[in-house]
Amino acid sequence: MSTKAEFIHRTSTSFLEEVDDTRLFDPRDFLAVYDAYFPRVYNYIRYRCGDMVVAEDLTAAVFERALNHFATYRPERAPFGAWLFTIARNLVSNHLRAERNHTWMPLDEVDSHPLPALSPEDAVIQSQTEKELLTALACLDERGQDVLSLKFAARLTNRRIAEITGLSESNVGVILYRAIHHLREIFDDQRNDGRTREG
Amino acid sequence: MTSEMMDEPEKVDQFNRALDQIVMGRVPPQAGFAPEDQRAISLAHRLSQIDPSRESFTRENLRRQIAQRASRLSRGRYYHPKLIPWAALVVIAVLIAGWAFNPMSSHPTMAAPFSATAYVLAPSAVTVNSPHAASAVQTQTMPPKPIPTPAAPVVSASYENPGSPIPVNPQPSSASHTTP
Numbered sequence: 001m002s003t004k005a006e007f008i009h010r011t012s013t014s015f016l017e018e019v020d021d022t023r024l025f026d027p028r029d030f031l032a033v034y035d036a037y038f039p040r041v042y043n044y045i046r047y048r049c050g051d052m053v054v055a056e057d058l059t060a061a062v063f064e065r066a067l068n069h070f071a072t073y074r075p076e077r078a079p080f081g082a083w084l085f086t087i088a089r090n091l092v093s094n095h096l097r098a099e100r101n102h103t104w105m106p107l108d109e110v111d112s113h114p115l116p117a118l119s120p121e122d123a124v125i126q127s128q129t130e131k132e133l134l135t136a137l138a139c140l141d142e143r144g145q146d147v148l149s150l151k152f153a154a155r156l157t158n159r160r161i162a163e164i165t166g167l168s169e170s171n172v173g174v175i176l177y178r179a180i181h182h183l184r185e186i187f188d189d190q191r192n193d194g195r196t197r198e199g
Numbered sequence: 200m201t202s203e204m205m206d207e208p209e210k211v212d213q214f215n216r217a218l219d220q221i222v223m224g225r226v227p228p229q230a231g232f233a234p235e236d237q238r239a240i241s242l243a244h245r246l247s248q249i250d251p252s253r254e255s256f257t258r259e260n261l262r263r264q265i266a267q268r269a270s271r272l273s274r275g276r277y278y279h280p281k282l283i284p285w286a287a288l289v290v291i292a293v294l295i296a297g298w299a300f301n302p303m304s305s306h307p308t309m310a311a312p313f314s315a316t317a318y319v320l321a322p323s324a325v326t327v328n329s330p331h332a333a334s335a336v337q338t339q340t341m342p343p344k345p346i347p348t349p350a351a352p353v354v355s356a357s358y359e360n361p362g363s364p365i366p367v368n369p370q371p372s373s374a375s376h377t378t379p
Contacts, residue, residue, distance in 0.1 A: 030269045039252035046251040173215040180239045
């Protein structure tokens with residue numbers, strides 16, 4: 001593995017590590033970038049959009065745009081992850097703006113692709129929980145969704161989230177605190193409604 | 200709730216430190232948290248375990264496409280975008296220098312300002328630049344005078360008498376040469 005690929009791998013696995021590398025990247029290193037960042041980018045978009053097909057399309061668009069503008073990336077300005085998630089965030093925002101009239105959220109695909117490593121019962125429980133959590137996440141306001149997705153799907157620090165969103169670090173912390181408490185309330189309400197309906 | 204949180208920034212910081220632990224894959228300590236915060240942390244832990252990327256079918260296809268494209272990019276020469284304007288400037292400067300010192304430009308309008316041979320090969324350029332050239336150019340550019348037609352009596356005489364030779368240079372009458 002080349003030095004640059006090692007650098008990308010290091011920065012992608014240890015999300016808390018500060019990046020200070022002023023070297024330019026070679027396009028061949030982009031595969032390491034893809035391997036390291038695909039799950040996080042995909043999960044972030046999946047959290048935000050809720051649709052598997054849209055998430056795949058947007059993820060492909062993110063990496064295509066990153067590859068096209070790979071030469072313009074300046075490591076001294078921002079870490080690579082922040083740069084990549086800024087692209088992802090812009091694409092998601094554009095998509096959501098275009099699809100604002102769509103209030104539905106197809107989450108049936110989650111049921112159709114359970115985890116292969118789990119037992120069928122666990123897979124059903126997990127997928128059900130995922131479905132409920134993603135549905136509850138969609139009920140949050142846009143900023144809360146964005147910050148929670150950057151935190152748990154993209155696995156970024158509050159500082160990086162602050163850089164990407166333009167908020168202050170302390171503000172990000174407060175938004176996360178409120179959003180998770182609000183998510184818990186929505187999640188509990190959904191479960192109570194489900195039990196009431198079953199009863 | 201807002202004012203309550205504004206009064207307790209330490210609580211928010213502690214909560215966020217627990218979230219960092221969760222995101223890094225560790226189990227956060229439950230001690231020191233209020234019950235509602237504990238439930239929120241538990242939910243955050245569950246949220247962090249969601250990995251929808253496993254459901255993606257296009258991951259390998261996309262990887263293959265990116266690999267092809269990245270290898271294409273790396274095979275070709277890589278030019279940094281900032282270098283492109285400088286490279287364009289250098290090319291333009293070389294072209295201008297080539298035109299300015301070109302010894303083969305012979306046309307006066309294309310003559311290079313520093314080309315010494317251009318004056319030798321194109322003497323008209325010297326003529327144009329001389330102070331007398333202005334009148335010369337003006338003379339040349341004036342429309343040519345019409346060619347005078349032969350005198351009518353001569354032509355008519357030849358047609359009236361086809362057998363007689365046509366006087367080419369009719370002599371003026373002797374009266375004109377006689378002195379009074």
